[in-house]
């Protein structure tokens with residue numbers, strides 16, 4: 001007999017699947033649960049295409065006992081049977097099995113996802129299997145949808161997707177948090193006359209690292225194609241064991257010629273709102289699941305962001321608010337300090353109760369490339385701060401004036417010769433321009449309502465962990 005073509009489970013729950021009722025269908029999927037009595041068994045199958053399981057009704061008498069025994073939680077099966085409307089609560093259709101083929105068994109003694117209700121910490125230990133749970137499959141489907149929406153937003157708005165290199169010799173943020181890339185033999189490093197490591201013998205003939213940001217090369221794109229964005233992995237060797245830091249994370253970095261900081265803020269706000277709206281409109285089932293399991297205010301919080309303008313104020317105004325608040329912070333507040341997440345969260349969650357964009361930071365706490373204000377003290381940087389997350393975006397208008405840029409580079413100890421290629425943007429046809437970086441996983445924390453950044457990327461990288 002000829003085999004029926006497979007239908008994905010997501011399609012069985014679409015309105016157009018009504019046509020299939022009363023016909024034979026085929027599904028291929030993993031067994032989530034098996035229950036029943038001595039006459040009939042009910043299998044809940046999931047193939048990853050949707051949060052919903054399809055129920056399979058198995059008349060025990062019609063199947064080989066041995067086959068039924070081998071169908072356990074985690075096993076992978078192919079089922080053919082009649083699609084019927086379901087009497088069961090909350091399920092529109094189910095399948096009455098005619099044939100069941102086992103692709104792969106899952107040993108009940110050793111398959112780790114036997115029981116429901118594992119903790120997220122436990123699941124992090126088995127990150128290679130956790131996408132088979134409802135929670136992680138929902139999170140990763142949303143991750144996909146957000147990645148798609150990011151490309152769609154920029155494409156529809158005339159931006160070009162620009163690939164900046166992952167291996168680089170420049171430290172964009174100047175924080176010295178770079179992972180070195182080398183082919184030198186660590187056991188026998190070549191030395192020069194001064195006794196230092198001789199990088200001329202390294203693969204690239206100089207010291208190189210994994211990028212912390214695609215911005216500097218992005219600026220080259222903006223100063224030629226006008227509007228570009230990057231979307232790729234970035235790496236930071238900062239020893240931050242927090243629920244908001246990864247050492248390998250994905251960043252989206254738009255960079256635009258002729259944008260001043262106000263245009264940059266408008267773009268950041270419009271972009272984030274577009275992504276959140278996209279999630280609400282396209283990821284309903286997964287959001288509803290995450291809301292029911294983890295965070296009953298999830299969709300309200302997403303809608304709140306859409307319905308309200310982000311509050312915009314300067315760093316100096318923020319310091320005044322924090323100082324006047326009378327609140328006891330662990331890190332004391334005065335003009336010039338780098339804001340800690342307790343300060344950011346106070347502003348966003350207690351004071352304004354809204355996303356906030358802070359601008360015009362002291363130049364000492366920001367990177368060399370930010371445009372200097374006339375006051376000689378502040379730069380045109382901007383951070384977008386979100387409830388529960390803190391900083392979700394960091395960006396700025398860039399210093400387009402060659403002399404000012406070079407003098408700032410020297411102040412922070414960058415040799416302008418090493419970045420001659422970058423300075424050519426200012427040397428030849430310089431123009432006002434701006435850009436920002438959105439941390440993809442920070443966005444996902446907000447959209448999914450998950451509370452640990454290690455749970456929104458399939459294989460997280462953080463200090464002392466590079467499994468899989």
Ligand code: 4AD
Nearest residue numbers: 213215245246249253392393394395435436437439
């Ligand atoms: O504020 P950052 O360091 O800005 C830049 O890298 C600029 N070059 C961006 C630009 O202007 N093109 O990082 C940008 C964003 C942060 O706001 C945060 O969302 C995210 O990247 N981020 C991290 N996400 C996860 N783990 C980390 N360790 C992160 N560090 C930064």
Ligand code: MG
Nearest residue numbers: 383391393394
């Ligand atoms: Mg930042």
